[in-house]
Amino acid sequence: MGRQKPVLLPKHKKLLRELGENIKLARLRRKLSTAQVSERANISRPTLHSIEKGSESVSIGLYLQVLVVLGLEKDLLLVAQDDELGRKIQDANLSTNERAPKKK
Template sequence: MGREKPILLPKHKKLLTELGENIKLARLRRKFSAEQVSERANISRPTLLSIEKGSESVSIGLYLQVLIVLGLEKDLSLIAKDDELGRKLQDAELRVKERAPKENSG
């Protein structure tokens, strides 16, 4: 019994497809074969091809393994780095204290 494939909206599927294409282009620019990358990432060649197609059924951990082989793992730290909407929502929830905290004069 296999896992169910996640259901994504077309615009979200397009994002994954673009990610897969970018990964494939990075591999080709480095002149790595699919066999080399899959072996170094410890995944099967069909799994690598699924990643390069932007498959939503491949775990993010496997995407990361391929990014590590390509030297692009630091790109993941850029995701949600500048969360402008999140900061605005957080700021809207902040409450201003009426008085400053007491100072401890020890």
């Protein structure tokens, strides 16, 4: 039995495709071949192709390995750095429980 693909909304699939395209463009700007990047990231060329297509079935760890090869790993730190909604909730002093309430 194989792994199940996550079910994503079309707008979220578009985000992943854009991420994959950005990774591909970064590779091309550095004049690196798919063989070079896949070897350095210790992944197969088909997996790199899936990443560059924005496949949702590829683990985030493999995306990170490719970003490391391209020298872009610190870009992951930008995710959720400016959490506007979280800051609004914090500013409104809304209480958030440590855990969800127990079901009865």
